Amino acid sequence: MGSCKRQMIFPDIAGEIFYFSKIDSTQAEAKRKLDDAISVPFTIIADTQIAGVGRFERKWYSPNGGTYFTWATDYLDNPAVSLIIGIALANTLKKLIPGYDVSIKWPNDLIHHNDKIAGILVEKYDNSLLIGIGINTFDDKDNYKSIPAGEWTRDEIISTFFHTLSSPWKNSDFSIWESFFLYGFEPFVHDFMELTFPxxxxxxxxxxxxxxxxxxxxxxxxxxxxxxxxxxxxxxxxxxxxxxxxx
Known part of the structure; x- marks a missing residue:
């Protein structure tokens, strides 16, 4: 389950990128990196997780072909972190798949017609913030709903997510993440309401x-x-x- 480093065109917010072909979970590996004094930010990406987890320690099905990554960054004490990440992730999928009907299910899921297609796990660890994301991009139509196949790649989804998170938001001089750091969730209530269920x-x-x-x-x-x-x-x-x- 060794890792390799690749030179990727990701925004600086993503930090150093670590790739794994198979791993227990990207969250667990991020914790090991922090234990080894690796500085944030950094991102763990895996092709397959053999022990992926979601909220409440629920097992997260993680076969090859899915999109699994954890972003480790500076800690932010705000209960709405998963909602901000949901806004960025929903907009990412809408950019890559025009016309795709994706909604945020409070507090940490993305759904398509009531079927779960992505999940977000937020944890504090050693004064850092770990944000784990799993997206159903694999082909298992008999058992799980996945996002539609298209011209996108796994790394393009992750790169677009980080660009969405770090690019100027609407008419602001700040990105989504910077605005959230500065002003909290209040400026994003309307955006969330447009992306959630009625x-x-x-x-x-x-x-x-x-x-x-x-x-x-x-x-x-x-x-x-x-x-x-x-x-x-x-x-x-x-x-x-x-x-x-x-x-």
Whole structure:
């Protein structure tokens, strides 16, 4: 499971790039790199993961042909990190696949017609931030929904993601990531609302064994999801919370 380094045209924000043909998980390798005093930023990319994980330590199916990478960067204490990454990732796929219907499912998934196509895992480790991303670009149509085949390559998806994250955002002098560092999530609420499921969608908010049902109201300025439950607006931060859409 050795790595190799390649000269890639990636924005500086990605840092040093480490490639692996097969690995336990890109998150685990990023932690090993930090333990070895490798400075952030850097990015781990793998062809296959044999022990890929998502939120709540759930197994992430990672066959050859998928897109798996972890970006290690300076730590940022903000619960909306996964939402900002979701905005950048959704816009990446829209750039590469014109007309593709992709939505963000709060707090860390991308979906296409209610089918999960990508996931985001955010972890703090040794005062660094690890952002793991898995995208279904493999061919397993019988069991998993994947993004449409096209002219793009795996590395082009990753490169476009980093360019999206680091390029000037709309009419601002700052990139998405810089703006998020400076101003938090509030300037991005409208962007997120345009990319997520419609207001009024019936959802379950799940906290352990507790389930709260209501209708999606909006996301708040701190990235919290707001639920209208029998006329009462309830707020939930990501943390140990997940949601289920009613279809």
């Amino acid at each position: 207001q009024g969608t019936e959802i379950d908010v799940i906290q352990g064994k507790q389930v709260t049902t209501g209708r999606f109201h909006r996301v708040g300025v701190n990235g919290e999801i707001m639920l209208n439950s029998d006329g009462e607006i309830l707020r939930f931060l990501s943390g140990e919370v997940s949601i289920k859409l009613h279809t």
